[in-house]
Amino acid sequence: MTRTLQQKSTRYFLIWLPLVLLVGTGLFYILMSMHAHHMEEEQLELKQENIWNAIAANREMPAAHITGEYDLAKGSPVRSHLLDIRRDTAIYYPVSKDWMSFKLLTEQHVLNGQPYQLTTYVSSREITHLIIKVFIADIFVFILLLAAIVVINRISSGRLWQPFYVTLKAVQTYDINQNQSLPLDGQTGTWEFDQLNQVITHLIGHVNQAYSSQKQFTENASHELQTPLAIIRSKLDLLIDSSTLTEETAGLLADITEANDRLSQLNKNLLLLTKIDNHQFPDQSSVKVSEAIEKLLAHYQDHHGGDLPVIRKSIQPGIGIKANASLIDILLSNLINNAFVHNIPNGYIDVRLDNKVLVIENTGHSIEGETGRLFERFKKGREESKTTGLGLSLVQRICGIYHFDLHYHYGENIHRITVMFSQK
Amino acid sequence: MKILVIEDERSLLASIVQYFNQEKFLCDTAGSYNEGIAKIESFHYDCIILDINLPGGSGLQLLKYLRQNKSRDGVIIISARDSLDDKIDGLNLGADDYLIKPFHLSELNARVRALIRRKYAAGASVLQVGPLKADLASRSIICEDQSISLSKNEYDLLLFLMTNKNRVVSRQAIAEHIHDGPSEQIPSFDFVYSHIKNLKRKLKEKGCHEIIHSVYGLGYKLFS
Numbered sequence: 001m002t003r004t005l006q007q008k009s010t011r012y013f014l015i016w017l018p019l020v021l022l023v024g025t026g027l028f029y030i031l032m033s034m035h036a037h038h039m040e041e042e043q044l045e046l047k048q049e050n051i052w053n054a055i056a057a058n059r060e061m062p063a064a065h066i067t068g069e070y071d072l073a074k075g076s077p078v079r080s081h082l083l084d085i086r087r088d089t090a091i092y093y094p095v096s097k098d099w100m101s102f103k104l105l106t107e108q109h110v111l112n113g114q115p116y117q118l119t120t121y122v123s124s125r126e127i128t129h130l131i132i133k134v135f136i137a138d139i140f141v142f143i144l145l146l147a148a149i150v151v152i153n154r155i156s157s158g159r160l161w162q163p164f165y166v167t168l169k170a171v172q173t174y175d176i177n178q179n180q181s182l183p184l185d186g187q188t189g190t191w192e193f194d195q196l197n198q199v200i201t202h203l204i205g206h207v208n209q210a211y212s213s214q215k216q217f218t219e220n221a222s223h224e225l226q227t228p229l230a231i232i233r234s235k236l237d238l239l240i241d242s243s244t245l246t247e248e249t250a251g252l253l254a255d256i257t258e259a260n261d262r263l264s265q266l267n268k269n270l271l272l273l274t275k276i277d278n279h280q281f282p283d284q285s286s287v288k289v290s291e292a293i294e295k296l297l298a299h300y301q302d303h304h305g306g307d308l309p310v311i312r313k314s315i316q317p318g319i320g321i322k323a324n325a326s327l328i329d330i331l332l333s334n335l336i337n338n339a340f341v342h343n344i345p346n347g348y349i350d351v352r353l354d355n356k357v358l359v360i361e362n363t364g365h366s367i368e369g370e371t372g373r374l375f376e377r378f379k380k381g382r383e384e385s386k387t388t389g390l391g392l393s394l395v396q397r398i399c400g401i402y403h404f405d406l407h408y409h410y411g412e413n414i415h416r417i418t419v420m421f422s423q424k
Numbered sequence: 425m426k427i428l429v430i431e432d433e434r435s436l437l438a439s440i441v442q443y444f445n446q447e448k449f450l451c452d453t454a455g456s457y458n459e460g461i462a463k464i465e466s467f468h469y470d471c472i473i474l475d476i477n478l479p480g481g482s483g484l485q486l487l488k489y490l491r492q493n494k495s496r497d498g499v500i501i502i503s504a505r506d507s508l509d510d511k512i513d514g515l516n517l518g519a520d521d522y523l524i525k526p527f528h529l530s531e532l533n534a535r536v537r538a539l540i541r542r543k544y545a546a547g548a549s550v551l552q553v554g555p556l557k558a559d560l561a562s563r564s565i566i567c568e569d570q571s572i573s574l575s576k577n578e579y580d581l582l583l584f585l586m587t588n589k590n591r592v593v594s595r596q597a598i599a600e601h602i603h604d605g606p607s608e609q610i611p612s613f614d615f616v617y618s619h620i621k622n623l624k625r626k627l628k629e630k631g632c633h634e635i636i637h638s639v640y641g642l643g644y645k646l647f648s
Contacts, residue, residue: 230433233527
């Protein structure tokens, strides 16, 4: 799952921060309670000491009992195991009709040779209330902290990454075909982004250079290869016209001519593939597919010697797509050409165009090998020497450029190619 | 008729010159940009066959120079550049025709002759070869004073053979000539054979016997 940087960092914060804060809150609660109890005990002991000191100084016995403050009993301890132990208790207050919790401490004292037991009380209700209140406040503070961290992080990372997004957008909209330089800010104020922009600018410069030289190479290769081919062809034209032509040399010339024509065709198709790969067909217009198919079919019927396959067609008129006209022409003529060339005697060709789906079905010989590999360069269905083996490869590249779906199906000597001209 | 061939590839230049000499043309040659400029400044030509990639400059520059000097010499560009843009560029600069390499010499001959007819012989639009007369305006063929009804392909084929009379024209050249599209769209050359067969039959009906000969299956020749 791909998320934006902001979403990711927020996600990390939202997963880990509450965990840390939860542990922190727990620790805080434990420490708070420990300190509070320690404080209660100190208060108990202080009260014990203060009251006994007051009793000892007065030399007369005060009231034996003050609720919530102390109990004073004369005599040896009844339950000596309770001595010097801090215990919890609850006392009923009839006025407020309420039980209140207290801590109590009983200690044995001796005054004038008489043993006394003094039990002092400290209310633990206030301290419990305090703990709860502080704890709640603490939770509020933690939640506020969490929200603040997340918000600050979102805002700051949005600002920090701003130059990055600017660069990203520039690179995204960059079109190599235009062969322009890509000006990026080299002074963003952040070292990493300065570096990034410098590296990208550098890279684009290199790519531009490579692209230009490749285009140049394509053009030069075309010229350099076509020239010797043109020379061979012109010499062949002169040779077949020579008076010394015999039947034997005529046979040789026929073979040379055919090989030369194939070579020239191969060269043209290879260059075309290179050009398509280089995206050198950027011009787009509305191409009338229906009309183009009708024209091609008429053309082939017109220029086909020997057994013409039966042609069935159902072509919805007025279908148009936005694409490069030359490329669509190459695509359609290659598909229709294949249907004619790879047909069998008394075969048929069925062309259907309906709602931007083109289906070309034709009878033909069986194919050796995997059908999926037919679209590879120089892959031929049968070892037929007359084809260049680049036709379907061209078709596939062109479909690739415009995101057309291309399907091939073979069964019982029937070949079916489906092209979906649906553009996203 | 006088033509100038500007082409840096000596071997190709020699082929073109040989072919047009046999056609009784007067051929002048230039192997570079500067040589070409010198020639067009000094002489007048009926047709200039011009390559684009030349040592010393581009053929297109030369064409520009030619047209700026108000010269009306016919120009046919021969180039390996086969994109539509290159073709449009050439024609916009004032070329009369654009032929993509590799081409057949018979095709070049047909183009040169068509250009010369268009440019200099506007009225006389009849081509006569032996007993055959082609009326180029009405696209009809008359044989021994009888009109022959031909299909478009048959007419184009016969006219092509008449233009290249007494020479062997290869099947491939005929196929590419009739098929007015890129040669990769030709599924087979068999259709040339069936057109020739029909044409021969129709000519025979009108009394033009044995005018078209097949040469060892390589091509065809029309005798005047």
